[in-house]
Amino acid sequence: MRCLIVDDEPLAHAILSDYIRKVPFLELVGATTSPIDALSRVQLGEVDLVFLDIQMPELTGIQFLKLVERAVGGNKCRVILTTAYSDYALEGYEHDVVDYLLKPVSFERFYRAVQKLFPKNEPTTPAVVDPAPDDSRNPTPSPAAIPSGSAPKEFIFVKTEYRLQRVSLPDILYCEGLKDYVSLYTIGDGSQPERMLTLQTMKSLEEKLPDNQFIRVHKSYIVAVNRIESIERNRIYIGKAVIPIGDTYRDAFYRIIES
Known part of the structure; x- marks a missing residue:
C-alpha cells in the first residue's frame, strides 16, 4: 500500500517513515507538512493510505477527512489518524478512519493499526521483515504476531511536557510511576542519576521497554536488569x-534472576 505521512512535526515524519519501511506490505511515497498538498495527491489517486495528524495550521485533520470524502467518495484512500490528543477519537471514527494512534506511537501499536487494513479471514497475514526465530514475548506466535526483530532495540521516545525526547535504553536505571506521570532515571554526570518526567502511565511505558532488558518489580517501579x-x-x-x-511481582522477578 502506498503511504503518505501528513504531519507538521519532523520527528513524527522520522518515526513513521522508519515504521513504514519495516513493514513489507507498505511503501512510503511521501511525507509532507502541507495537508493541501496531501489532498491533491489523494485526489490524483497516488496514495492508498494516509497517516494524518489532526492539529495542523493550514487545515485540521478532521477538515481534511471531510474534503477527502467529498472528493473521492471516502473509499479510495484509507486514513489512520496520529495525534497527541485523544479528544478527536470519536469524531475521527465517524469519518471511517482505520485507526487512531496516540503519540508517541510504538511500533507494536502501529503494526496493529495497519493490520486492520486486511480482512481477518485472509489465509495469510503479511509479516514484518527479518523475524526473529524465537520471540520470548510470544512462545507460540500466530501468523499475525509481531516478531521481536533481528536487531535489539536501542532507544525509545518518551513524551515530556514540550516534546518527544529520545532516550537510550542502556542509559535507563529505573522508572518510578507517579499516577499519570513516570519519572525516568538515567545515567547522569556520574555523581547522581538524571531524572526525566514523562507524560504517560507505567503500563504504556512497560509496553515500550524490551522485556529481556527491563522488568516490573512493583506497581510503581520498573528496573533495568543489567543495572541491578x-x-x-x-x-x-x-x-x-x-x-x-512488590508481592505481586516477587515470584516472577526471582524466576528471571535465577535463570
Whole structure:
C-alpha cells in the first residue's frame, strides 16, 4: 500500500517513515507538512493510505477527512489518524478512519493499526521483515504476531511536557510511576542519576521497554536488569536507590534472576 505521512512535526515524519519501511506490505511515497498538498495527491489517486495528524495550521485533520470524502467518495484512500490528543477519537471514527494512534506511537501499536487494513479471514497475514526465530514475548506466535526483530532495540521516545525526547535504553536505571506521570532515571554526570518526567502511565511505558532488558518489580517501579547491583530482603539496590519488590511481582522477578 502506498503511504503518505501528513504531519507538521519532523520527528513524527522520522518515526513513521522508519515504521513504514519495516513493514513489507507498505511503501512510503511521501511525507509532507502541507495537508493541501496531501489532498491533491489523494485526489490524483497516488496514495492508498494516509497517516494524518489532526492539529495542523493550514487545515485540521478532521477538515481534511471531510474534503477527502467529498472528493473521492471516502473509499479510495484509507486514513489512520496520529495525534497527541485523544479528544478527536470519536469524531475521527465517524469519518471511517482505520485507526487512531496516540503519540508517541510504538511500533507494536502501529503494526496493529495497519493490520486492520486486511480482512481477518485472509489465509495469510503479511509479516514484518527479518523475524526473529524465537520471540520470548510470544512462545507460540500466530501468523499475525509481531516478531521481536533481528536487531535489539536501542532507544525509545518518551513524551515530556514540550516534546518527544529520545532516550537510550542502556542509559535507563529505573522508572518510578507517579499516577499519570513516570519519572525516568538515567545515567547522569556520574555523581547522581538524571531524572526525566514523562507524560504517560507505567503500563504504556512497560509496553515500550524490551522485556529481556527491563522488568516490573512493583506497581510503581520498573528496573533495568543489567543495572541491578544487589538484592537483599526483597529490596533492589541500584546506586543509592533502594527499590522495593512488590508481592505481586516477587515470584516472577526471582524466576528471571535465577535463570
